[in-house]
Amino acid sequence: MTSFRLALIQLQISSIKSDNVTRACSFIREAATQGAKIVSLPECFNSPYGAKYFPEYAEKIPGESTQKLSEVAKECSIYLIGAYCRVGLGICYDMRFAELAQIYAQRGCQLLVYPGAFNLTTGPAHWELLQRSRAVDNQVYVATASPARDDKASYVAWGHSTVVNPWGEVLAKAGTEEAIVYSDIDLKKLAEIRQQIPVFRQKRSDLYAVEMKKP
Amino acid sequence: MTSFRLALIQLQISSIKSDNVTRACSFIREAATQGAKIVSLPECFNSPYGAKYFPEYAEKIPGESTQKLSEVAKECSIYLIGAYCRVGLGICYDMRFAELAQIYAQRGCQLLVYPGAFNLTTGPAHWELLQRSRAVDNQVYVATASPARDDKASYVAWGHSTVVNPWGEVLAKAGTEEAIVYSDIDLKKLAEIRQQIPVFRQKRSDLYAVEMKKP
Numbered sequence: 001m002t003s004f005r006l007a008l009i010q011l012q013i014s015s016i017k018s019d020n021v022t023r024a025c026s027f028i029r030e031a032a033t034q035g036a037k038i039v040s041l042p043e044c045f046n047s048p049y050g051a052k053y054f055p056e057y058a059e060k061i062p063g064e065s066t067q068k069l070s071e072v073a074k075e076c077s078i079y080l081i082g083a084y085c086r087v088g089l090g091i092c093y094d095m096r097f098a099e100l101a102q103i104y105a106q107r108g109c110q111l112l113v114y115p116g117a118f119n120l121t122t123g124p125a126h127w128e129l130l131q132r133s134r135a136v137d138n139q140v141y142v143a144t145a146s147p148a149r150d151d152k153a154s155y156v157a158w159g160h161s162t163v164v165n166p167w168g169e170v171l172a173k174a175g176t177e178e179a180i181v182y183s184d185i186d187l188k189k190l191a192e193i194r195q196q197i198p199v200f201r202q203k204r205s206d207l208y209a210v211e212m213k214k215p
Numbered sequence: 216m217t218s219f220r221l222a223l224i225q226l227q228i229s230s231i232k233s234d235n236v237t238r239a240c241s242f243i244r245e246a247a248t249q250g251a252k253i254v255s256l257p258e259c260f261n262s263p264y265g266a267k268y269f270p271e272y273a274e275k276i277p278g279e280s281t282q283k284l285s286e287v288a289k290e291c292s293i294y295l296i297g298a299y300c301r302v303g304l305g306i307c308y309d310m311r312f313a314e315l316a317q318i319y320a321q322r323g324c325q326l327l328v329y330p331g332a333f334n335l336t337t338g339p340a341h342w343e344l345l346q347r348s349r350a351v352d353n354q355v356y357v358a359t360a361s362p363a364r365d366d367k368a369s370y371v372a373w374g375h376s377t378v379v380n381p382w383g384e385v386l387a388k389a390g391t392e393e394a395i396v397y398s399d400i401d402l403k404k405l406a407e408i409r410q411q412i413p414v415f416r417q418k419r420s421d422l423y424a425v426e427m428k429k430p
Contacts, residue, residue: 096412097417102425125383132344136341137313168340168344197311208314213421
């Protein structure tokens with residue numbers, strides 16, 4: 001498979017967990033009918049964002065939410081993020097650590113997905129820049145899935161779920177409202193870019209390297 | 216010294232080497248009178264850009280050009296790039312290798328300077344993005360010094376010499392024409408940003424690290 005469709009679900013999160021999960025499932029079904037093969041939910045898709053909410057909303061894994069998500073993924077024959085080979089997964093602030101993306105790229109990942117929720121300070125400053133940085137430096141596709149913005153929430157998410165290609169171009173980007181972002185991931189294009197600018201072959205691994213401490 | 220002025224000389228390069236060097240020296244003098252303490256010339260400041268020119272324009276070091284530049288640096292009490300502590304130096308394409316910048320940052324560099332000449336394809340796609348990536352990932356100032364654009368040259372440089380701060384903001388940016396770019400480098404601001412987003416302290420060096428192979 002050299003190309004496939006990715007969908008990012010920029011969910012509007014409410015304080016009712018069962019409602020969040022039901023709505024997430026219905027968006028997953030919609031994305032599947034649009035041809036998506038990999039679907040990502042945002043960070044904290046079933047709970048308001050904030051440490052004070054976690055004791056009430058937390059679940060064991062497997063648990064109620066993962067059970068529902070597994071069922072819908074199976075029903076729709078799609079992969080929910082986390083379960084697909086060659087996809088590197090980080091959460092939100094992980095985007096700031098170039099080393100994580102470098103290690104994923106070394107291990108053959110061609111798509112990095114960061115469910116995340118930047119705020120109204122770090123969002124405009126760094127949300128898109130960090131994705132484009134990770135994409136160009138590692139010549140991979142990068143996608144972020146944010147919750148939709150809720151100006152009345154205690155933590156106001158930036159929104160703007162995005163897909164960037166390995167050339168650093170923004171392929172698709174949501175606004176602040178609830179939305180599904182679709183993008184066709186073309187691994188032939190990725191291979192072409194790696195041939196045009198062969199930084200992987202040219203890295204001076206005799207002088208430096210990013211190394212895992214525990215394999 | 217917690218702040219100082221940087222100047223990037225976006226020189227218009229001609230095919231007459233002695234003229235390039237003389238004009239570079241007069242720009243350095245002008246930058247010094249404007250208070251610059253560190254001055255960078257562009258990549259290939261004394262020769263047209265292109266491998267075919269190098270046999271004719273190459274010099275030994277020390278040689279005629281370095282001699283003239285040393286004299287003017289001494290006369291003006293400024294540092295020409297390469298000679299200042301805590302400044303990491305790369306050339307052009309080096310910007311694509313995140314590892315180099317990561318190692319400079321590990322070693323305490325607070326300003327990275329890349330004399331470089333991107334072209335009209337890679338310039339609009341990556342010139343500014345790579346600088347902002349290096350700046351935000353390593354929380355350092357990043358500056359690039361390009362030759363001015365000459366549409367009749369065999370290699371047409373992008374121009375747009377730039378200074379970016381550790382928050383990823385473009386502080387100063389030339390157009391395509393010959394120019395000096397000035398920017399006040401504020402190391403207190405750098406320290407503040409490192410406190411606000413303490414990625415250096417938070418890096419999981421127990422899990423991964425960028426390492427030099429030869430010290």
